[in-house]
Amino acid sequence: MSTLSALAHVQAMESMRAVPLTEFRHRRLSSRPLVIIPLAMAGEAGAPLAAMVGTARRNGTLLVVAQPRNRDQRFAFAAGLGRIVMEYINSFRQDRSGEGERSRYTDTPQILVPNPGGVRTLADLGRMCRFRATTGPYAVPEVVPELGMWLTFLVDRAEQAGSSVLLPVTGMLAEHWATGQSTLENQNLASLMAWIAPPPGLSVEQAMADAENPDVCPPAGPSTSPEFDNRDLAPAIRNFDEASALGDPQALADAESDLRELIAGQIQPTWRMVWQAISLLRSVPEAPRAAKRFESDCRAFTAYSDYQDTGALPQRKRDTAIGAARRLGQLEHALAEFEADMAFDDRFVLADRRSAGEAFAGTVVEAEPGRMVTTDKNSRVPRPLVTVLTEDPLRLAADTKLISPSMPTGHKAKVVSVRRVGGTTRVTVEITGGMGRARVPKQGTVPELGQYVAYLPDPGWRPSPQFPASDATPWTHSAPDGNDTESAVPENTAAEEWGNED
Amino acid sequence: MRTDDGMTPDPSVPDPAAATEAILANMADGGHRAVVVDSPPGAGKSTLVVRAARELTEGGERPIIVAQTNNQVDDLVERLAREHPDIAVGRLSGSSYAPSAALNALTNAVVGRTLADLTGCRIIVATAAKWATVRDATFGWAILDEAYQMRSDMLLQIVERFERGLFVGDPGQLDPFTIVGTERWIGLPHDPTQNGVSVMLEHNHGIPVHRLPVSWRLPLTAAPTISRAFYPFTHFTAGTGADTRALEFRTTGFARTDLDETLAQAFTTGWALHELRRRHVPRTDTETLQTATDLAGRLLERGAVATCERHRSGRELQPGDIAIGVAHRDQADLVRAALVRTGSTGAPGVVVDTANRLQGREFEVVIVVHPLSGRRDATAFHLEAGRLCVLASRHRQACIVVAREGIADLLDSHPSTDPVHLSVRAKFPDGWEANQIMLDKLAQHRVAA
Numbered sequence: 001m002s003t004l005s006a007l008a009h010v011q012a013m014e015s016m017r018a019v020p021l022t023e024f025r026h027r028r029l030s031s032r033p034l035v036i037i038p039l040a041m042a043g044e045a046g047a048p049l050a051a052m053v054g055t056a057r058r059n060g061t062l063l064v065v066a067q068p069r070n071r072d073q074r075f076a077f078a079a080g081l082g083r084i085v086m087e088y089i090n091s092f093r094q095d096r097s098g099e100g101e102r103s104r105y106t107d108t109p110q111i112l113v114p115n116p117g118g119v120r121t122l123a124d125l126g127r128m129c130r131f132r133a134t135t136g137p138y139a140v141p142e143v144v145p146e147l148g149m150w151l152t153f154l155v156d157r158a159e160q161a162g163s164s165v166l167l168p169v170t171g172m173l174a175e176h177w178a179t180g181q182s183t184l185e186n187q188n189l190a191s192l193m194a195w196i197a198p199p200p201g202l203s204v205e206q207a208m209a210d211a212e213n214p215d216v217c218p219p220a221g222p223s224t225s226p227e228f229d230n231r232d233l234a235p236a237i238r239n240f241d242e243a244s245a246l247g248d249p250q251a252l253a254d255a256e257s258d259l260r261e262l263i264a265g266q267i268q269p270t271w272r273m274v275w276q277a278i279s280l281l282r283s284v285p286e287a288p289r290a291a292k293r294f295e296s297d298c299r300a301f302t303a304y305s306d307y308q309d310t311g312a313l314p315q316r317k318r319d320t321a322i323g324a325a326r327r328l329g330q331l332e333h334a335l336a337e338f339e340a341d342m343a344f345d346d347r348f349v350l351a352d353r354r355s356a357g358e359a360f361a362g363t364v365v366e367a368e369p370g371r372m373v374t375t376d377k378n379s380r381v382p383r384p385l386v387t388v389l390t391e392d393p394l395r396l397a398a399d400t401k402l403i404s405p406s407m408p409t410g411h412k413a414k415v416v417s418v419r420r421v422g423g424t425t426r427v428t429v430e431i432t433g434g435m436g437r438a439r440v441p442k443q444g445t446v447p448e449l450g451q452y453v454a455y456l457p458d459p460g461w462r463p464s465p466q467f468p469a470s471d472a473t474p475w476t477h478s479a480p481d482g483n484d485t486e487s488a489v490p491e492n493t494a495a496e497e498w499g500n501e502d
Numbered sequence: 503m504r505t506d507d508g509m510t511p512d513p514s515v516p517d518p519a520a521a522t523e524a525i526l527a528n529m530a531d532g533g534h535r536a537v538v539v540d541s542p543p544g545a546g547k548s549t550l551v552v553r554a555a556r557e558l559t560e561g562g563e564r565p566i567i568v569a570q571t572n573n574q575v576d577d578l579v580e581r582l583a584r585e586h587p588d589i590a591v592g593r594l595s596g597s598s599y600a601p602s603a604a605l606n607a608l609t610n611a612v613v614g615r616t617l618a619d620l621t622g623c624r625i626i627v628a629t630a631a632k633w634a635t636v637r638d639a640t641f642g643w644a645i646l647d648e649a650y651q652m653r654s655d656m657l658l659q660i661v662e663r664f665e666r667g668l669f670v671g672d673p674g675q676l677d678p679f680t681i682v683g684t685e686r687w688i689g690l691p692h693d694p695t696q697n698g699v700s701v702m703l704e705h706n707h708g709i710p711v712h713r714l715p716v717s718w719r720l721p722l723t724a725a726p727t728i729s730r731a732f733y734p735f736t737h738f739t740a741g742t743g744a745d746t747r748a749l750e751f752r753t754t755g756f757a758r759t760d761l762d763e764t765l766a767q768a769f770t771t772g773w774a775l776h777e778l779r780r781r782h783v784p785r786t787d788t789e790t791l792q793t794a795t796d797l798a799g800r801l802l803e804r805g806a807v808a809t810c811e812r813h814r815s816g817r818e819l820q821p822g823d824i825a826i827g828v829a830h831r832d833q834a835d836l837v838r839a840a841l842v843r844t845g846s847t848g849a850p851g852v853v854v855d856t857a858n859r860l861q862g863r864e865f866e867v868v869i870v871v872h873p874l875s876g877r878r879d880a881t882a883f884h885l886e887a888g889r890l891c892v893l894a895s896r897h898r899q900a901c902i903v904v905a906r907e908g909i910a911d912l913l914d915s916h917p918s919t920d921p922v923h924l925s926v927r928a929k930f931p932d933g934w935e936a937n938q939i940m941l942d943k944l945a946q947h948r949v950a951a
Binding site for chain 2: 319324329335357362393463465467
């Protein structure tokens, strides 16, 4: 945590209300997001209990698994959820723009879940569904493996910084508002909302006390409150089991509707709160560069959608050595880009980076605008030098490449020297790009004496790493017998019996 | 149960020359795709690299050397070219690289941007990142220096450049890391965030793993403790005897008795713990950082003469012989600023850096700001054994630790709570235990401020 964000948290604590951390919302918010609130049953990893899903506050659909231990019911639930999710996703697979290679869908689906636990639950659900067979014994409807593959795609994509196809609402809120509570507490939607927008007539303290009371604010999932489990859920499921053992259709229907009502009571407060959070987030302006990241989401969505159209195979359970290394490179690159984008767009984030010594701003006190140098290729190019006087605790080494949010697009510079004089620092930078092609820099592309400029490190373009061909994993990363991961971690460790109890 | 610092070297320890011969013999017999050499701090890793490279060229090979940073490459090229004037050494580098004056002065060192520029060279040295850009060339042998600092995904990019590899490195230092927080690959044998050596060993059985048994850097006072704390299964000893190294003041102490007492303790025993009052403080605590600065300033002010096997008649300590090691970059900034404020001309020449950046470097006296000093909690970052190991094993003469009282209590109230994952081996040394062993040792050299 940097000094500035720590300060914001202290300020929030002192004034007992949330303090904005950023000027913008750095995540794109779709005009038609699909909200999913998944609930899971305690005691068995990845056993879905219920989900509320829908694209508007007023038309949420509640899906319930009356007996979560029953595999048939579990996949009937998956099929029900799959039909809604696939209808939503398919509605984005209509409009394409561009020709040939550049052809892509113009919009992407966006799934919102209440908290990071929701993302993990969708990952589990995707893992559970994507390998299911649609023929033979224990066949499931076709939509089940399709849902599994799509959920896995969205979860994988969500790991990439800056992507907006699947987001936890608490993450978006905590990125914009600082509260007086810890990062862990900020994952509780109810108490986070208590800080940002307490219900009318309640103080933040009162709202927080309510948020901690599971009878007033049921947990936002994926796990339900243990008290609710013991007091209400377990007897209701037992009733359902008894009714289904008796084979009485009326009793079964009654037991099922009781159970639905019970779970609706647990899930609806969260449903309303998620939509309230979404409208709060809509009131924050979207950062300019979110559009650029949306483009990249569109590309990824189109690529996966086209792969689905040509008969997709489910994603593998574990990454191969080369796949994992490639993915790590992409994730690191995306994170660096996203952090730079945020600081570039947002003065608050820039200030945060400045307080950590990773960026600086100040006035130009010396300038050598006419400086020319001879390049390797023997041409004369303008390379103006400017010296910026700053009070920031700067920590950038010479030769660091820089970009500037306060100069025209394309402006590039490089740190030449950093001299500390008393409490201030004089940074000499060489302007290396964004001056036009002429021998004399274009008007306004070189900072002038007295001008206020800000600089931050350029995450830069870097060549994508070259790995060996994916069918030729080298000796350091594969066992000589050829089946490396299998030998260390058997592929069937996660195998399960269908195992319906009677 | 522990026998403390025996003052005579253990006679059962194999002789270092024999260890080197065994490594070279393993490389020569052609039976293994890889040979691993684990080297404790200052055990002559570079000497081994230079020697192995020479043996390979004599055997008709054209080895490549992979280092992790440009500085490491420069050092290796310089050493190779100087010690083997008959061998042409090539340095493969990026377009913006400007060779140092020392490198330019060597007639048998060539700098090139592509392999085509270096066709006449018998040994080619470059960073791993540079080797990753080379295509379509395969060499018989590669020597990978500081291999434990190279991530597995980097190894994957360069592995096609060589048929056999000598992996040399220090397993006790800081592991490579990633800023991406993902649990996706935990437990996979080819986890790309792991170091390359572990991943290679995981997939190849029967790879010979050698150990260099003698640290030439660490004095006799330090080697047993460092060995026990950070290399629990692979003991090593100091290469120098009890009387070889010594530190003496040039002046007598006056006025700053608190600092002088700590310095005297360090000069006579090789260790000192300068313990400040118990307090919870932020990591940028002025008192702690100022004390570390003052100790360095005082050392320079009083002047010290170091005697060792290189300078038998003594040599005056220069600012560059002293380092201050910290855990965080903002601490380093504050200490540097404090050194400038002392007004002494020499003080800014003292090296101040974080553990990550001090890796692989060597000093006469090192002043360490303990990573856990003044903290309320012991996070995995601050407990990491590699971090303390780097800080406590850079010195040839003495190590002074500055800390707030209460680290032992902090350790006792924060037992390791890291989650346990399937297929992930327990990591040794354990940070918690290593810290306890170091504290036990330091308690014997405690000076309360």
